[in-house]
Amino acid sequence: MKIIERYLGKTIxxxxxxxxxxxxxxxxxIQLIAETRDIGSGNYTLLSAFYYVFLTLPSQFYTFSPIAxxxxxxLGLGLLARHSELIILNASGVSLYQIAWCLxxxxxxxxFFTVLIGEGIAxxxxxxxxxxxxxxxxxxxxxxxxxGALWIRDGHxxxxxxxxxxxxxxxxxxxxQFDDHNNLLNASFAKQVNYENNNWQxxxxxxxxxSPKQVTSHQSQQETWPFSFSPKLLNISxxxxxxxxxxxxxxxxxxxxxxxxxxxQYSLAFWQRLLQPFAIWLMMFLAIPFTFKHLRSxxxxxxxxxxxxxxxxxxxxxxxxxxxxxxxxxxxxxxxLLPLIIFTLIAALLMYWAK
Numbered sequence: 190m191k192i193i194e195r196y197l198g199k200t201i202x203x204x205x206x207x208x209x210x211x212x213x214x215x216x217x218x219i220q221l222i223a224e225t226r227d228i229g230s231g232n233y234t235l236l237s238a239f240y241y242v243f244l245t246l247p248s249q250f251y252t253f254s255p256i257a258x259x260x261x262x263x264l265g266l267g268l269l270a271r272h273s274e275l276i277i278l279n280a281s282g283v284s285l286y287q288i289a290w291c292l293x294x295x296x297x298x299x300x301f302f303t304v305l306i307g308e309g310i311a312x313x314x315x316x317x318x319x320x321x322x323x324x325x326x327x328x329x330x331x332x333x334x335x336x337g338a339l340w341i342r343d344g345h346x347x348x349x350x351x352x353x354x355x356x357x358x359x360x361x362x363x364x365x366q367f368d369d370h371n372n373l374l375n376a377s378f379a380k381q382v383n384y385e386n387n388n389w390q391x392x393x394x395x396x397x398x399x400s401p402k403q404v405t406s407h408q409s410q411q412e413t414w415p416f417s418f419s420p421k422l423l424n425i426s427x428x429x430x431x432x433x434x435x436x437x438x439x440x441x442x443x444x445x446x447x448x449x450x451x452x453x454q455y456s457l458a459f460w461q462r463l464l465q466p467f468a469i470w471l472m473m474f475l476a477i478p479f480t481f482k483h484l485r486s487x488x489x490x491x492x493x494x495x496x497x498x499x500x501x502x503x504x505x506x507x508x509x510x511x512x513x514x515x516x517x518x519x520x521x522x523x524x525x526l527l528p529l530i531i532f533t534l535i536a537a538l539l540m541y542w543a544k
Contacts, residue, residue: 193283198295200269201473205261205299212253217242231326244318251307251465255472258299259499262292262476285540289477296473300466307465312434339423343416345369350382352444356420357384362391364414373399382414389414430458438462453515460525461507468503471532475499478539503532 224238278288339350345368351361359382366375375398379391391414397406430438438459445452506528514524 194291197291201265204265208260209257216249233325241318241322244314247306247311247314251311254303255468259472259476262473356423384420389416430455456521460522474536
């Protein structure tokens with residue numbers, strides 16, 4: 190049985206990686222075309238666009254993995270069926286469920302590397318991509334750190350923004366003012382900075398004045414900070430939930446809960462990411478019935494089309510329940526689980542039909 194497991198695993202892994210390569214190549218081409226709109230903004234060049242697209246590929250690897258395993262399993266088993274190898278396995282007493290169990294164990298490696306890339310490499314690469322693009326398109330006026338904080342240079346001011354709740358609502362903001370000789374004059378910290386009536390209003394401000402002889406400080410409830418940049422500059426600096434790791438999402442959810450802010454979007458992304466490995470295995474089990482019994486007579490192209498429909502159906506259902514749950518205030522865990530439950534039932538029915 191171990192020989193069968195290795196052979197099935199090798200076949201499915203190779204076809205899955207081939208499908209994944211094609212999907213990533215298509216995404217890279219589409220993304221590169223989209224990036225041409227920003228070429229010429231600041232110092233952003235075609236080479237920079239290639240670098241940006243390359244850094245976004247790990248995130249897309251994580252996103253496309255369920256569809257890739259679905260199509261890879263359909264193509265791999267279809268290849269075995271055309272060579273009558275599945276018929277030989279059935280004649281040898283290997284049941285449909287035994288094949289499914291062999292594939293489950295064989296794809297453990299795929300799931301492990303998918304989670305490793307999705308939680309270890311993808312968020313860092315996505316942050317680096319956004320930071321690099323932001324720095325170039327603004328001619329070095331802004332710089333994003335790996336933790337999602339933002340540095341902005343505005344004349345003689347250097348502003349450090351710890352958190353951007355939205356482009357007009359900033360929290361934990363530090364402002365450093367320098368003179369023409371790069372000497373630090375003032376250092377200020379505001380708990381909150383809002384864009385109101387075309388001005389940046391800072392609240393709960395503590396300012397330290399530095400001079401050659403002494404350092405003095407004072408506090409104020411509200412100040413107007415004369416920054417020349419608008420909230421539009423911050424739009425490209427907001428980290429989306431998809432660009433955060435599970436740890437970052439969890440920390441950010443707790444931060445928003447502490448500040449009595451809505452967490453639905455981030456909680457939904459957290460649970461969807463946590464359930465991603467189960468989605469990968471579910472897509473694999475959905476693919477198995479496409480190769481057996483009545484569906485076995487279908488051409489490979491028709492099986493592939495059916496697999497594409499099922500895969501993108503799962504993706505669209507995930508996309509539908511997200512906004513639906515946020516609008517109607519459903520529990521995010523329920524919104525993340527419902528597509529899995531629905532497609533698990535479909536997989537169970539198809540497996541029973543193909544038995």
